[in-house]
Amino acid sequence: MAKKAAARKTAATRKAPARKTAAAAGRRPSRSNAPALDKEQELYAYREMLLIRRFEEKAGQMYGMGLIGGFCHLYIGQEAVVTGVHMASKEGDASITGYRDHGHMLVAGIDPNGVMAELTGRASGLSKGKGGSMHMFSKEKNFYGGNGIVGAQVSLGTGLAFAYKYRGEDNVSLTYFGDGASNQGQVYESFNMAKLWDLPVVYIIENNKYAMGTSLERASAMTDLSQRGASFEIPGEKVDGMDVRYVHEAAQRAIAHARSGKGPYILEMLTYRYRGHSMSDPAKYRSRDEVQTMRSEHDPIEQVKQRILSEKHASEDELKSIEKEVRAVVTEAADFATNAPEPDVSELWTDVTILAGS
Numbered sequence: 001m002a003k004k005a006a007a008r009k010t011a012a013t014r015k016a017p018a019r020k021t022a023a024a025a026g027r028r029p030s031r032s033n034a035p036a037l038d039k040e041q042e043l044y045a046y047r048e049m050l051l052i053r054r055f056e057e058k059a060g061q062m063y064g065m066g067l068i069g070g071f072c073h074l075y076i077g078q079e080a081v082v083t084g085v086h087m088a089s090k091e092g093d094a095s096i097t098g099y100r101d102h103g104h105m106l107v108a109g110i111d112p113n114g115v116m117a118e119l120t121g122r123a124s125g126l127s128k129g130k131g132g133s134m135h136m137f138s139k140e141k142n143f144y145g146g147n148g149i150v151g152a153q154v155s156l157g158t159g160l161a162f163a164y165k166y167r168g169e170d171n172v173s174l175t176y177f178g179d180g181a182s183n184q185g186q187v188y189e190s191f192n193m194a195k196l197w198d199l200p201v202v203y204i205i206e207n208n209k210y211a212m213g214t215s216l217e218r219a220s221a222m223t224d225l226s227q228r229g230a231s232f233e234i235p236g237e238k239v240d241g242m243d244v245r246y247v248h249e250a251a252q253r254a255i256a257h258a259r260s261g262k263g264p265y266i267l268e269m270l271t272y273r274y275r276g277h278s279m280s281d282p283a284k285y286r287s288r289d290e291v292q293t294m295r296s297e298h299d300p301i302e303q304v305k306q307r308i309l310s311e312k313h314a315s316e317d318e319l320k321s322i323e324k325e326v327r328a329v330v331t332e333a334a335d336f337a338t339n340a341p342e343p344d345v346s347e348l349w350t351d352v353t354i355l356a357g358s
């Protein structure tokens, strides 16, 4: 991506700074030899992850107040995954995910007002108030949803990669899905086609350890998800998905592989969601301690913050002003989404397919 300042004012115009280091293929560095991000990249990652976190905290509050209806799956805790991958991508690359999608949209530069207004079901929402949390898209930003059917995005993401190859374009499809989705049948049909035709797709498995209330160990015969493409000869690796440096480095490697015509690549991101599966999940299948340990020892935002301070990339005050600016963006989105008009009743009959004879 073009080199642009990290501290852009509006989400719609933000660009990730250009990538810096090309890592040696196949190497997973030890913690003492962690891949480095430069000042601009660290500050970009901090702001972007903070925007996702604060946006979703606000969405959670608004849900509690009854302003948001239907399903709402928060991404809090997983912010480093989408941020690090986005930083390694370039203009025109497509992204697609499941229903835990707010972070993917924000990082793609989609207007937070439009996302929040969709959550509250308003006419100015991204899907005109008719899609809700799980069904938002932006052709302009190459974001293809927002998919409620577990695993469906894997076939669609593979199709996006097919389109790039067919048209001779050098973009890649960034296809995100969960540990639970990795057991879905269509994932393997997609893997087969992706490798058969060497399609430019990076499969990013966001392994947050649970699929609703079911742990990976309880549901999966083979838990090393990075090797799920082995029978199709798709390379894969496990990545510390709580540390944006590792995410970024692995994503650079995977994207370069896919873009150069070598075909698909799998990244298993080891991550964690702090909140329940959705807003209605009391999360009784895991202990408070487990959540607390992840929050206090592995928080992706705190890690970046500590590095920024210790490297003297910014002072406490400068970080506070980034936080203030992010809060202002979120407050504006919440106000917009609360006050914007609802769709007209006539909208019930638009954007729907009515089957003749049924």
Ligand SMILES: Cc1ncc(C[n+]2csc(CCOP(=O)(O)OP(=O)(O)O)c2C)c(N)n1
Pocket (backbone or CB within 6 Å): 100, 148, 149, 150, 151, 177, 178, 179, 180, 181, 182, 208, 210, 211, 212, 277
């Ligand atoms: C085909 C299909 N089966 C079942 C469901 C119900 N369902 C919704 S989310 C989910 C769990 C998916 O977990 P995972 O892929 O790990 O993603 P995460 O929620 O952890 O991000 C299930 C089973 C669904 N939406 N679609």
Ligand SMILES: [Mg+2]
Pocket (backbone or CB within 6 Å): 178, 179, 180, 206, 207, 208, 209, 210, 211, 212
């Ligand atoms: Mg999961």
